[in-house]
Amino acid sequence: MKYTVSRGTKDILPEEMAYWHHIESASRSLFDLYNYQEIRTPIFEMTDLFERGIGTSTDIVEKEMYTFTDKGDRRLTLRPEGTAPIARAYIQHSMHKKETVSKLYYCGPMFRYERPQAGRFRQFHQIGVECLGNAHPFSDAEVISLGVHLFDDMGLSGLSVSINSVGCVVCRPVIEERLKQFIGANLQGLCEDCKRRFNSKPLRILDCKNPQCRAYFSGMPDIQKSQCHECRDHFNSVVEYIDSLGIPFNINPQLVRGLEYYSRTTFEILSEHLGAQNAICGGGRYDGLVSQMGGPSVPAVGFAFGIERAVMVLQQMSDIFKRKDPLIFVAPLGFEQQTKCFFLVDELRRAGIKCEIDYSKGELKAQLKQANKLQAEYALIYGETEAEKNTIVVKHMTKGQQVEIAWDSVVNYLKEAHGQP
């Protein structure tokens, strides 16, 4: 019997890890710069939390949740996204009483039963931010700008923002009515999901991925025209702010995103490196979510992105990732020299110098071959001749040059060679 990972999951192997670390550390340092703080919520929560938070007529709740009953007969779900759990934690810990604005970020695995495809997995990882407590369009623009800043820091170029407004509780019924009038004529041509959502949540139809349905959406009435004054003013300000920040954007009236909690702003950050389905990050405002889940009325805005997709993009532009900490390969020749080098690598590592030694290789030729394979910057060669003179040979692997130095000076020599103090 052969075991493999479950469908839609993957092992993240060491050779991919540099990308993960790069994305995670770029995120952490930028979030810190914007004064966000990390929060970690459980992997599973009550199913009801997601049904209420994300909405029962979304693909996530209808088809994609990993839901199970535990031994105590509780209905639980592996979290499919991070915002509903954070809203839950925000309420549970009364964060609104401690601070007017809470700026939180998270990083961790999420679970959705989706058809696996390139960069899309059933267990995937998201990084996201939530800014709770500020209703001003500055807050939307700041969150969008943080997202763009982040991918820019990671080394992605060709970034732009796709933006829309889905209205608020006041104008949503008007938007939905206009949408129904438009879609109604073509209802028979739409898929079963769209037909079912037509009456209850017509806005969700715009989130349908079915190309046949999508074809009907062109020529759709501008939903912004049906919005209330406050929503239009809010949207115009957000657009104006991101424009003045120099962020390229386009207004996409069909952008509703697959979560019901959004109000007003919805946005995606696009990368020219991703092709047709080119969103690398998505988010929006969710002013109603906290109160809908039993908390106070607190406005909020946030975004999330999948690490796997970000890794995929970065791999296509791999030149940024060739750089690693230089490695020193220690090559002892003979048993006695091995023993001395065993202690030498310990000393080097304690001095912060990354090094490797292979005790199975005897011959110099095999040792240098191994050093090349590991892309070592230097090889330290220590044979009988050097032992007699109390020296060691430092060979630069790519330049081919070598120098013989006193055994005792090797740590300092390498520190200087690396430009360390």
Ligand SMILES: [Zn+2]
């Ligand atoms: Zn409105």
Ligand SMILES: [Zn+2]
């Ligand atoms: Zn459809």
